[in-house]
Amino acid sequence: MSQYRPEGISDVFTEPTEPTEKPVVQGIGLTGWLRWAWRQLTSMRVALLLLMLLAVAAVPGTVWPQRAQHPERVATYLTDHPTLGPVLDRIGAFNVYSSVWFSAIYLLLFVSLVGCILPRTKVHLAGVRGRPPRAPRRFGRFPAQGDGLSDETPERLVQTATDVLRRGWRLLPFVPTYRVETRDEGDGTWSVAGERGYLRETGNLVFHLALVGLLISVATGQVLHYRGQMIVVQGTGFANSEGAYDTFERGTAYSPTSLVPFTLALDDFESRFDPETLASRDFTAHVTLTEPGAQPEKKTIKVNHPLDAGGAKVYLQGNGYAPDLTIDDASGAVVSDGATPFLPQDLVYTSKGVVKVPDVTGGQDQFGLIGFLLPTKKAVQTPNGTAYVSQFPEPNDPILVLNVWKGNLGLDTGVPQNVYELDEARMTQVKDAAGDPVVLVVKPGETVQLPDGLGTLTFNGLKRFVALDLRHDPALVYVLVFALLAFAGLATSLFAPRRRVWMRFAAGDDEHAGRTVVTAAGLARGDDVGLQPEVDRVLAATLAAGQNPDREGTQ
């Protein structure tokens, strides 16, 4: 174990001076196997394999619909493919990102990452405290080299070189670039060794550890979060409580105390559409927010600009129209009064909705209205008479087009009903004398008679509604911090150069007698285009600093 060196940093840079011993074959026992398995798992080769597996395993999620995102599409797929569907479902094709195999891959990858990064951190910490390795005897094998002559003594030059190497960064002049070590090699020969770029490995380690932090933060958020969705009609509001939501989901360790009981009311809603393409241009919800113990405040919610309320964020996810209707039954009693959201189905806001009237007085049939709201109507002549379509999403000329059903709404069967669907099983459609379904066409302000003497319907006006999505994730800030740390670490590990520079100053002989022969060499981790220029720069600066201006050294 003593010669174990983490993989990935064993390159020319870390090559030991003496050859390492061949690993001894150990007796295979349980520990032997475990150790072997651990070595395999933390090897770069396996990490590579896991990375590619992760990439491949993520793909099915775009091929098949996912339950977490589009449960309705999964249901459709299952009905359309009665044989293949269940098989795919069993292997988790509709829950790829929470499936056992996907989780296994990324968890193994993270184990491998930790197993690789921890030893590297140890090696790096030792390296950071260490001194630059002394100048090698021969400079010939290094990728960057240089030489020169000087009239200064080696002692003076080594001092100059140290100063040159220690000179700070342009932006941080007090932080020395190189860690420098000088050495008297005897016989009047001096050498200097400089090393820089410890940040490169630091960045690498920070990047990988930040990924672990990111994973933990995301998981924490998953466990603690809650998310609710609801529809709020203009003029009404809601209090932040589980019961107020149409749908509510929460993490396993969600605590109800994280649900701050603020109230939010929709005052107004503005929308803007392109007159030619009908594409949406702007949505703004004007709301009144009342945090517990605080005064009501006017706020706006826009797409891209969620509202912060009670430690959660409120997003504007949809909008539409809610016709304000008053329905009187045959006896003249008001049986339904208020705005009913109609859900937009297309670009021109052809909106579908249902009004259920269960509370009729004494012995009459329950009835329901189902149909469409057209914000800006356009009459179309068809063989069967006039039909209406919507031609613009703004409510310039709205009408309601409704069919009437009577019978039993089925609200007391105990089966939960969708408020936007009419359960027609126990109901009959009301038809006219000719046997055609009755179609009510109502403009705002109009009151029409319901067929079969069911009563009257008054279309009081049109209100807006918004679909809000509220999300609380206490780990959000940690997710961001770790993501940014990972980014900074990555950039540092890829762009901070790790370099060693050595220089030797020896007394010249023969034709250079009396002068000092300067040699320099550089080594970098990975490919480093800046290495040779750096060696040249250091060499030139050293020679120039010790130079008499009228006696230029030969290079």
Add this chain to the structure above:
Amino acid sequence: MNTGDLSTLMVWGAATAFTVALIAYAVDLARIAEGSQRVKQPALVAAGAGGPVSAAAGSADQRAASRSVRAEGIARSTHFVGIALLFAGIVLRGFAAGRWPTANMYEFTLVAVFWATLILGIVQRRRIIAFLSVVVMGLAVVALVVALNWFYIKADAVQPALQSYWLVLHVGVAISATGIFTVAFGTSVLQVLKSHREEAVLSGGVQRTLSGRRFSWLEQVPSGRELEAMSFRLNAVGFVLWTFTLIGGAVWAEHAWGRYWGWDPKEVGTFVAWVVYAAYLHARTTRGWSGRRASYFVFVGYAVVLMNFTVVNLVVTGKHSYSGL
């Protein structure tokens, strides 16, 4: 003619200039190939007779002669004219739409081509690498023509979800990363060919075709090691930008859609590409995988980047379906 039409005209102009540049680069490449085929025999004779010094000198002279100065001049100037026209087209497009011009596939393609051709210009500012230019210019011309014919939509304002400064940052960075990956891909292709040839010369022709006369133009390109280093530098920059695309995208998604990550098809594609390029960076430092084998990851990664742009935008429906088609 309004600003939008003028922009389209500029882009057509850029496509034309790039086509001329592509032809000129191809002529240069052909001339180089021809030259190296002619040179090959004499150089070997010289090596046998006169020793290494004269051989080196001889081949260097003839190498210089085998480049087509005129073709290179035409290529370089039309290349830069194309970049200028494309830039003007992009700016005018932004004015016509009244917003930052990176909101749909058409604009994405224009800006990606702009980046790729600009990076190509920078990479070969000292010395033209004809093969790399042919690969990147070829991709650029195809991308522009596809964009003009199939991705084009009228310059217009955008839906509320896109009205954010992240349209500049997130999409802008994604585009520049795509451009850089394109040049890196070309470099890696060249690196694989070249290193095969280098090995073939050493080992006596395992890779026959590549060591043959047909590929003798490979003698003119930088060494496999240099190309690998160049490809790595480009991919490293691209990868960092891609990481920013992911993080910035998550921040934006958190603002716009109420969650930072939701396995939207585009998110998956971007994630897969990121993982593949991460694998490439790891492969480079893995014994037995460095060099040519690592560059296969670049091919896979670039394929994922392209698929993520085309298939995910046009075929799969997701929250990133902004092509406007």
